[in-house]
Amino acid sequence: MSGYGDVKSKRVKIFLRWLGNNSDIEIESGGKHPYKVKCIHTGSVYPLPLGHKDINKHTLKGFVDWLVRNDICSEQEFMDKL
DSSP: OTTOOOEEHHHHHHHHHHHTTSTTEEEEEOSSSSEEEEETTTOOEEEEOTTSSEEOHHHHHHHHHHHHHTTSOOHHHHHHHO
């Protein structure tokens, strides 16, 4: 976790655009959280509060853990693309 810090939401949106090319997820918008990332295989959803200027490092770590747990991408891929 020491490599993480608060990240601008613009960088996360760019990462989501890259991740959207992956056939394992769907990215939905709407509700309280502007973006909801849904895994097709498990059906689990992770809400991302991208309406804020910065994304908290703990929220980001939870998102990375969710990505790894659902076999969407590895932590190293996330760090390289972000």
